[in-house]
Amino acid sequence: MSSELGAISPLAAYVGSFIDVSLPAWALMVAATAIYWFVLLLPPVAAMTYLDRKVGADIQMRIGPNRVSAYGVFQAVSDAIKLFFKEDSGPDAQEGWLFRWGIVAAIVCVFTAIGNIPMGENLALSNLDSGVIVVLTSLCFSNLCIFWAAYSAKSQWSVLSSFRVIAMVTAYIVPIAIAIVPPILIAGSPNLEAIVRAQGGMPWKWILFHNPGTLFSFVALFLALQIWQARAPFDHYRAQGEIAGGFTAEFSGMRRGLITLLEYLSLMLACMFIVTTYLGGWQFIVNLESFGRAANVVEFLWFLFKIFGLVFVSIWIRWSLPGLRADQIVSLSWKILVPIGLFGSTLTAIWLVVFKGRGIGDFL
Amino acid sequence: MGILENAFPEYVVFSQLDKAINWARENSISYLTMDLACCGVEMAQVAGGRFDIERFGAVAQVSPRHADLMIVAGTITYKMASRIRQLYEQMPHPRYVLSMGSCSNCGGMFSWEYSYSAVSGVDKLIPVDVFVPGCPPRPEALLHGLITLQRRIAGQRVLVRDELSVVRGANGNP
Numbered sequence: 328m329s330s331e332l333g334a335i336s337p338l339a340a341y342v343g344s345f346i347d348v349s350l351p352a353w354a355l356m357v358a359a360t361a362i363y364w365f366v367l368l369l370p371p372v373a374a375m376t377y378l379d380r381k382v383g384a385d386i387q388m389r390i391g392p393n394r395v396s397a398y399g400v401f402q403a404v405s406d407a408i409k410l411f412f413k414e415d416s417g418p419d420a421q422e423g424w425l426f427r428w429g430i431v432a433a434i435v436c437v438f439t440a441i442g443n444i445p446m447g448e449n450l451a452l453s454n455l456d457s458g459v460i461v462v463l464t465s466l467c468f469s470n471l472c473i474f475w476a477a478y479s480a481k482s483q484w485s486v487l488s489s490f491r492v493i494a495m496v497t498a499y500i501v502p503i504a505i506a507i508v509p510p511i512l513i514a515g516s517p518n519l520e521a522i523v524r525a526q527g528g529m530p531w532k533w534i535l536f537h538n539p540g541t542l543f544s545f546v547a548l549f550l551a552l553q554i555w556q557a558r559a560p561f562d563h564y565r566a567q568g569e570i571a572g573g574f575t576a577e578f579s580g581m582r583r584g585l586i587t588l589l590e591y592l593s594l595m596l597a598c599m600f601i602v603t604t605y606l607g608g609w610q611f612i613v614n615l616e617s618f619g620r621a622a623n624v625v626e627f628l629w630f631l632f633k634i635f636g637l638v639f640v641s642i643w644i645r646w647s648l649p650g651l652r653a654d655q656i657v658s659l660s661w662k663i664l665v666p667i668g669l670f671g672s673t674l675t676a677i678w679l680v681v682f683k684g685r686g687i688g689d690f691l
Numbered sequence: 692m693g694i695l696e697n698a699f700p701e702y703v704v705f706s707q708l709d710k711a712i713n714w715a716r717e718n719s720i721s722y723l724t725m726d727l728a729c730c731g732v733e734m735a736q737v738a739g740g741r742f743d744i745e746r747f748g749a750v751a752q753v754s755p756r757h758a759d760l761m762i763v764a765g766t767i768t769y770k771m772a773s774r775i776r777q778l779y780e781q782m783p784h785p786r787y788v789l790s791m792g793s794c795s796n797c798g799g800m801f802s803w804e805y806s807y808s809a810v811s812g813v814d815k816l817i818p819v820d821v822f823v824p825g826c827p828p829r830p831e832a833l834l835h836g837l838i839t840l841q842r843r844i845a846g847q848r849v850l851v852r853d854e855l856s857v858v859r860g861a862n863g864n865p
């Protein structure tokens with residue numbers, strides 16, 4: 328049974344291998360989900376909120392939060408407690424449950440996508456053969472949930488924001504779908520585990536450096552995922568100066584806290600997805616077979632290290648570039664990202680035929 | 692004042708939870724900027740590199756539903772008065788108001804003796820927690836006002852009942 332479970336959910340089987348008594352599969356799944364959420368996911372996400380404020384302050388030559396504890400490390404804790412004990416108010420005309428649960432549904436979508444991405448040898452919540460497709464679908468659905476929440480708030484800012492959300496779906500999903508083709512071609516499968524296995528630990532074994540074309544599609548994927556997250560400078564549907572925060576404007580208290588959680592979970596998902604498909608995933612630079620179970624920890628930390636490299640680039644972009652208008656974002660994605668993504672995919676396909684599936688790293 | 696006060700029946704007694712709640716509230720104040728006149732420029736630079744209000748965990752917000760504190764900075768015309776009132780009512784509990792500059796403290800040079808169009812003080816419209824004097828106050832004065840407000844929040848009773856509470860902080864209980 329264990330191998331059956333391992334084919335569906337590697338992490339659940341892995342959790343099961345630690346305990347002697349044999350638990351039913353659903354209990355292992357629940358335990359694995361809890362461990363995934365609270366041990367693997369939330370600590371890095373909390374670190375991202377802190378990093379965003381501190382690095383952002385540094386870029387603006389400020390100090391950033393430093394009164395809560397040494398270097399303001401627990402600022403996020405203080406924010407969370409404050410939001411938890413704040414009144415939950417909303418506009419009178421709000422459309423009941425759509426307004427109240429839209430953000431929660433968006434978080435569920437993002438988590439569905441994250442669960443497919445392996446963070447280490449056995450650290451994936453589910454192992455689907457259609458992994459990439461599930462991630463792409465979840466990206467779209469999370470924005471649909473935001474659209475619900477925004478449209479049902481029925482205030483002018485939220486409704487404007489909901490139109491812009493739909494405009495954004497047309498902007499980012501085509502570049503992402505095109506830019507994700509080279510890893511699928513190289514690995515021969517949309518299974519994310521297989522895509523990681525097709526790469527190696529050393530940078531020249533990454534899909535990023537497989538051939539000149541993948542460099543182009545990497546840029547397209549990175550920028551399109553930035554547009555999906557709606558972080559500045561692509562924040563035009565949650566712009567603070569223009570439409571008072573867009574769909575976030577009518578949420579208060581803990582629902583406002585959930586929006587912050589959604590924002591940083593999205594950042595986490597985008598970076599995890601890019602690292603897995605282009606930057607070698609969790610594969611460490613040397614072979615870890617002699618390490619036993621400690622190998623998982625090393626792989627996980629190595630994976631986080633790469634993620635935080637990308638997070639730093641995102642923060643850098645966010646705090647240094649001015650925001651773009653809706654039409655500028657759409658024309659960026661259709662006139663620049665789609666062509667370079669298509670160029671990268673075509674070049675990769677030709678390269679694979681000409682060199683019989685070998686990348687630059689195989690010739691070194 | 693807030694939603695937590697008297698939310699529990701009398702036999703439920705709290706002693707230390709207030710400290711945690713007040714600690715969180717004083718250290719993450721999101722402020723709604725009401726920059727109405729020249730004082731607004733002084734308030735804007737408090738978020739900049741030299742004064743950096745974010746050291747105290749305070750962040751500027753544009754939506755009243757995200758805000759804990761409304762900083763009223765500038766001359767309040769009669770036309771603006773109803774808007775200020777409306778924005779204040781949209782803020783979720785607990786909410787605080789800081790009045791910055793002579794104009795919003797008492798009318799300043801636009802008080803009723805000299806001007807036909809300005810309200811003499813924001814306390815005619817909404818309850819004010821801290822007044823910061825000056826025309827305009829320096830950003831350091833606004834930071835001092837924020838610290839004063841933090842002391843007030845630290846002395847607040849949230850879940851502890853009157854007879855059990857020990858008033859602490861320089862300004863005592865609001």
Ligand code: SF4
Pocket residue numbers: 728729730731764765766791792793794795799800825826827828
């Ligand atoms: S108090 Fe002085 S500086 Fe401030 S708004 Fe009034 S006139 Fe301008």
